[in-house]
Amino acid sequence: MxxxxxxxxxxxxxxxxxxxxxxxxxxxxxxxxxxxxxxxxxxxxxxxxxxxxxxxxxxxxxxxxxxxxxxxxxxxxxxxxxxxxxxxEVIHKESNYLIKVDPTKTYFSPRDQGDREDIARQVMPNEVILYPFAGVGPYAVAVLKRQPLVRLVIAIELNEYAYYYMLDNIKLNRLEGKVLPLLGDAAKLMGLFCGVDRVILTLPLGAHRFLKQALMCVRDGGIVHFYHLGTEENLYGEAEGLVRNYCSELGFECQVISRRVVRDYAPYVYKVRLDIKVGKF
Ligand SMILES: C[S@@+](CC[C@H](N)C(=O)[O-])C[C@H]1O[C@@H](n2cnc3c(N)ncnc32)[C@H](O)[C@@H]1O
The missing domain is CATH 3.30.300.110 (Met-10+ protein-like domains)
Structure with missing residues (x-):
């Protein structure tokens, strides 16, 4: 070709x-x-x-x-x-699942597929997961297709189009009862779901405004996946600084257990992810 x-x-x-x-x-x-x-x-x-x-x-x-x-x-x-x-409006095939989406109306990037798989591999049976910037729900679908024994994914989205596509994607992938889809502002809804095992914060430009809330919501020993932007010279410095500051303010013992460049974001700027294990006692 x-x-x-x-x-x-x-x-x-x-x-x-x-x-x-x-x-x-x-x-x-x-x-x-x-x-x-x-x-x-x-x-x-x-x-x-x-x-x-x-x-x-x-x-x-x-x-x-x-x-x-x-x-x-x-x-x-x-x-x-x-x-x-x-x-x-298309149905995107990724791995062993389908994602219905109209990219002119909602966020979706096929370039995040590797990151979705990486998160899905970490998830254990019986987990309850908080997913506050859910878009059309691709991380929820990827996780549940790999780990069907997850108890629940609570998926919050502000964009009405994305929320309705997420409902379609739950049906399309036969995940009814495994995802709690919510239309609304994560700032108002996250606090209702404290004690979860894992929080996935897929909003590289702005997740830091929700990081403190995510650290408070996750249970002792739980994981927060924090997305941020990093420059070529300093990929993780700013993200790690934010984690350190919030954890010390909250009196939590936080351990960054892995760092990853998800993909390019702009010239010399990268979308990065920190996986944070949160200790509370
Ligand atoms: C970078 S996109 C990620 C979407 C999805 N997780 C994915 O990977 O395709 C961030 C999403 O968060 C949504 N969003 C932004 N602010 C929000 C808020 N305060 N509460 C809930 N959703 C929000 C946007 O509409 C957008 O769909």
Missing amino acids: PTLKEVVKPLIPRELWDKIPRSFDIIGSRSGAVAIIEIPPELENYKFVIGDAIIKLNRHVRAVLRRVGAREGEFRLYKYEVLVPGPT
Whole structure:
């Protein structure tokens, strides 16, 4: 199968070849997919050529969107320019589960798959898990598909579209009774669920505002997965500083049991994760 670059090169002047994107995201499956690509301004006049090439390269792609700017707002959404119009609600196949989503309405990234699997591997039978920034619920699904003996995942989401997709995803993956989906603000709802075994805080830009609450909610010996941003020179320094400060303020013994770069976030900036074991006595 030829690459995007190989297909569009004959249609784009030679001096712009090094600007042609090497990759793009595909969300969806054989039943229909949407492709999402970043195109630099130098290729403005060739954006539709690139869109058409993506459709030709992948027969399941029905719509092509160009990502414009960075994620914005509390729902963490991109703005998109439509290069090839088509349906954007898709069913994404990941590992052994399905995720229904419309990336124009809710957050979802197929690039987080490795992180979902890494979290799922850590979860033990009978756990109760608090998942405050749940989006369409992919971490809940990944965890429950790997560890069906989890007692409950309490999944809180503010964006109504994401919440309704999460309800669909619970049904689609036959997880009724295993997820408690809640539509609302985590700041108001998290405190109702104290004593949980694990908290998954998947909001790299802002989870620190909920970290103190998460540390208070988890049981003695429980785990908090804290996401934050780190620079190339100092990947974990700021995140670890926040953990140290809150734990000492609360009088908890916190141990960072693992550190991980989840993926790139922006040039020289990474989404990172700390796994924190919280001791309370
Ligand atoms: C980075 S996304 C992660 C979503 C999901 N966990 C995933 O991995 O696909 C963060 C999500 O938190 C939601 N959110 C932001 N602030 C929130 C709040 N105060 N309470 C509940 N959800 C919130 C956003 O709407 C968004 O869907």
